[in-house]
Amino acid sequence: MASSDDQAVRATIVAAADRLYYARGIQNVGMDAVRAEAGSSLKRIYGLFPSKDLLVAAVLDHRTAMWWSGVDRAAAGAQTPREQLLSVFDFLNSWFRQDDFRGCAFINSFGELGATSPRVSEKVRAQKESFHSYVRDLVRRAGLADGVALQVTLLVEGAQTVAAITRDRDVVPQARRAAVVLLDAAAAEAGDSRAGQGAVPADGR
Amino acid sequence: MASSDDQAVRATIVAAADRLYYARGIQNVGMDAVRAEAGSSLKRIYGLFPSKDLLVAAVLDHRTAMWWSGVDRAAAGAQTPREQLLSVFDFLNSWFRQDDFRGCAFINSFGELGATSPRVSEKVRAQKESFHSYVRDLVRRAGLADGVALQVTLLVEGAQTVAAITRDRDVVPQARRAAVVLLDAAAAEAGDSRAGQGAVPADGR
DNA sequence: GACGGTGGAGAACGGGCGTTCTCCATGCGG
DNA sequence: CCGCATGGAGAACGCCCGTTCTCCACCGTC
Structure with a gap:
């Protein structure tokens, strides 16, 4: 056929x-x-x-592909895991500049349908967890503790949310600067000695 | 009447x-x-x-009041601007623990109606900008550069988004730790004589 | 040229929802 | 006891939308 x-x-x-x-x-x-x-x-x-639900699911898959394509393109020139991590902010920067930018489609969909459509909710969670996992992998390859991966992820998600709502131009530069500080701090901690564990209750991962 | x-x-x-x-x-x-x-x-x-639109607007106003009430309650015991900033994460922590937690109502509303309802869009933007302004004020009173206010704001917004979608328990602790690192770095940059003090308030929580 | 099937245009159907309207019970002032 | 305003219950109206169905133009084959 x-x-x-x-x-x-x-x-x-x-x-x-x-x-x-x-x-x-x-x-x-x-x-x-x-x-x-x-x-x-x-x-x-x-x-x-x-059904419309399945079309929506296909659209979310399409968005996932677009996301990774953008992340990969930005990471293409990076030489080290650290540079790859920071290249995410270059991707965000070019994305946010587009005049049709309206925030993260996954976050928007979750706000709209997360409570009622398990299919949507699951796709959104999978996408976010897969990005967190991508960051964690790079953080490990950079020889840093896992915790900083979640920190960087929070910056990336926060940047998308804030940029969508306020259109503040400083968002990506500040997010990137914060990421640099957090990565440096984690590197200092790692280089220090293994005594430097965070004072978190139950950090038994 | x-x-x-x-x-x-x-x-x-x-x-x-x-x-x-x-x-x-x-x-x-x-x-x-x-x-x-x-x-x-x-x-x-x-x-x-x-109209329903106006009811929605009233609900958002109600959410704004709830937000500030929670922030104020958490900040009540804080002695310094820095402690007040960090107390925001205590508020987030208790909020996210509630079993009916479903993310930030403003972010959800924006994803749902931001594109079509100027009234909703405006209320959401006002709320987010007013929080950013609150953080900026505390940052200034702590003698730090404005930039770190946006950085902390990104952490707070990112924490709300990620917690809503993934329900990861580490979100708030990591966000708080990241905020401490960022505030310390900003303090070091400011060359403040008291900068290095009180880096990580051990069990201060 | 007749014919069966493919796919497009769009009407139809069933249901939900924002908003308004009708009807009625209740309570109060004369 | 009567008249009337008040406010509740919920039907009604108009519209939108997801989904299905009807009708028809078109195309290759005999």
Whole structure:
């Protein structure tokens, strides 16, 4: 069958839905608007995505791919784990500058549907945990304690939230500067001696 | 007019709507559900709030009051601006522990309605900017550069986002530790004579 | 040219929701 | 006891939306 055609149409529909959902919010975009934006027909859409929920899931997968593509592109020139970690902020910087920037699609979707759609909720959690895991891996390769990975992750997520809401231009530079300070502090602690464990209750990971 | 009665009923309705909106998302809660939860009538509700949009605005105002009340309570025992800054994380900690915690209502509302409701968008922005301003004031009183205020704000917002999505227990402790590092670094930079003191208030929590 | 099937346009259906309206019970001043 | 304002219950209205269905134009095959 025309499976390759199907793949192309699928991609067109997902891209169209993504544009609309991101700009207006998922619940504010009807299937008819998606149809119009994709230049397709409802029958075709429902043939490829049996329900709106599944289309939303496909859009989130698409967003995941876009995210990693941006992260990878920014990390391409980095030589060390530390540089790779900091390159995330270069990615954020170019992303936030786009005039259609409206925050993190995952965070927005979670706010909108997290309480009612387990599918959405699960996709969002998977994406966030996978990014945290990516950061943790780089932190380990840099020879630092895991804790700083969560710290950097908080900066990245906070930057997305604050940039979306306030459009403050200093967000990414400050986030990056904070990350540098935190990485340096963790490096100093690691270089010090193994005595330097945080005073956290139950840090038995 | 029974204006004091009106005030009490207003508060009841707002509290009921807040509970439902926070738990399920604004768009997933109809006026009829609010009526049932508030034990009131639609006529009464529409007499006090001419439209759902205005009820939502009142709910956001209510959330703002709750936020500052929590922040103030946590800051009550703090002696210095630095302690006040760190007490924010104590507030977050007790908040995130509540089993009905579902993230920051402002961030959720923004994700849901930010693109379509200027009123919501504006309230959210005002709340976030007012918190940033609160942090900046404390940072200044601690004799530190403004930049670190944004850094701490990013940690606070990131903590709310990540805690909502992943329910990771380490979020607040790590956010607090990161804040300490950032404040210390800013103090060292400021060349303040008292900078190095009180680096990590051991079990001070 | 007839024909079956493919896919598009868009109407139709069922349900939900914001908002308004109708009807009625209640209580109070004459 | 009557009239009337008050406010509750919930039906009604209009609209939107997810999903399905109907109709029809088009295309390759006999």
